[in-house]
Amino acid sequence: MSKTALLPIAEGSEELEAITVVDVLRRAGTELTIASVADISVTMSRGTKLVADAPIEVCSGNEYDLIVLPGGMPGAEHLRDSRILTEMLKTQAEAGRLYAAICASPAIVLASHGLMAGKKGTCYPGLEHSLADSYLEGEDVVADGNCITSRGPGTAMAFALKLAEMLEGKDTAENTARGMLAE
Amino acid sequence: MSKTALLPIAEGSEELEAITVVDVLRRAGTELTIASVADISVTMSRGTKLVADAPIEVCSGNEYDLIVLPGGMPGAEHLRDSRILTEMLKTQAEAGRLYAAICASPAIVLASHGLMAGKKGTCYPGLEHSLADSYLEGEDVVADGNCITSRGPGTAMAFALKLAEMLEGKDTAENTARGMLAE
Numbered sequence: 013m014s015k016t017a018l019l020p021i022a023e024g025s026e027e028l029e030a031i032t033v034v035d036v037l038r039r040a041g042t043e044l045t046i047a048s049v050a051d052i053s054v055t056m057s058r059g060t061k062l063v064a065d066a067p068i069e070v071c072s073g074n075e076y077d078l079i080v081l082p083g084g085m086p087g088a089e090h091l092r093d094s095r096i097l098t099e100m101l102k103t104q105a106e107a108g109r110l111y112a113a114i115c116a117s118p119a120i121v122l123a124s125h126g127l128m129a130g131k132k133g134t135c136y137p138g139l140e141h142s143l144a145d146s147y148l149e150g151e152d153v154v155a156d157g158n159c160i161t162s163r164g165p166g167t168a169m170a171f172a173l174k175l176a177e178m179l180e181g182k183d184t185a186e187n188t189a190r191g192m193l194a195e
Numbered sequence: 196m197s198k199t200a201l202l203p204i205a206e207g208s209e210e211l212e213a214i215t216v217v218d219v220l221r222r223a224g225t226e227l228t229i230a231s232v233a234d235i236s237v238t239m240s241r242g243t244k245l246v247a248d249a250p251i252e253v254c255s256g257n258e259y260d261l262i263v264l265p266g267g268m269p270g271a272e273h274l275r276d277s278r279i280l281t282e283m284l285k286t287q288a289e290a291g292r293l294y295a296a297i298c299a300s301p302a303i304v305l306a307s308h309g310l311m312a313g314k315k316g317t318c319y320p321g322l323e324h325s326l327a328d329s330y331l332e333g334e335d336v337v338a339d340g341n342c343i344t345s346r347g348p349g350t351a352m353a354f355a356l357k358l359a360e361m362l363e364g365k366d367t368a369e370n371t372a373r374g375m376l377a378e
């Protein structure tokens with residue numbers, strides 16, 4: 013059975029971060045759903061118009077091997093303010109399943125909801141204070157147990173490949189990177 | 196006045212390549228239009244559903260500082276087979292304005308229409324024979340005059356930053372890369 017991932021998006025989510033994760037994980041064989049926390053048609057941070065696969069309400073009854081949050085503002089604020097997504101993330105963390113966030117989202121979403129507690133992580137430069145004792149300096153991607161975080165659009169490929177490795181295994185992740193010329 | 200860019204997309208175009216260019220160039224201040232060669236709603240190569248800004252017919256009367264083609268299959272074949280896009284590319288090349296392509300597209304689109312003639316370039320591994328004497332080994336991004344080519348999703352960031360430099364200048368490109376943590 014395939015591994016499953018949920019990628020929630022909102023108005024102003026960072027499209028390069030979102031699409032890097034979508035592309036890498038689908039190439040790696042993960043069954044990934046792009047879920048909107050509001051309207052199904054979403055205008056991303058640089059104006060890209062995406063149509064999500066489903067509204068988050070429809071996804072809330074499912075269990076996913078990974079929930080992964082793109083960054084971008086105000087996208088990260090909308091993700092933070094989604095009650096449904098917040099519940100799903102808390103359940104995910106408590107169950108020991110993988111949850112991940114990049115750029116603004118580790119600070120704006122995860123830290124806001126206490127989901128960085130006891131975890132080390134990283135985020136976009138300038139937001140480190142939000143991670144408090146959780147902030148680990150000098151890393152593009154931090155994986156601490158079931159919590160994986162990263163910094164920004166330029167680290168999105170490394171972030172996505174780390175998620176592919178954790179979901180689908182090292183060989184699959186390496187083959188995926190090779191096929192993308194992303195080693 | 197802003198520099199302008201046209202990014203045509205089709206069913207099966209590579210979304211990470213497309214969105215990397217969109218994101219980088221819009222951050223750099225370029226006025227970029229995503230144009231569909233068919234229906235306005237486009238399903239990209241890994242299932243991402245994009246809504247283009249305009250159909251290519253509407254764009255065909257405009258002049259753009261850059262026309263840039265994402266790769267992906269069968270997307271590149273659909274771009275190759277668009278009469279309107281082909282005319283725009285030929286006019287672009289003859290006028291000495293910038294035209295660019297990544298992954299499958301230098302081979303499937305540009306070489307098919309004689310637009311690599313007298314130019315050096317690169318493409319996705321395995322398609323080099325289509326570039327014949329134009330193929331330049333060992334480079335992630337090749338800029339030969341007004342023709343800029345690159346290899347695949349993993350080289351898309353370097354490709355997009357090169358285009359940003361050529362359109363908006365070195366300082367702007369460097370600042371854009373820095374803000375994206377992509378230096």
Ligand SMILES: [Mg+2]
Nearest residue numbers: 014015041042
């Ligand atoms: Mg699998």
Ligand SMILES: [Mg+2]
Nearest residue numbers: 197198224225
């Ligand atoms: Mg400008």
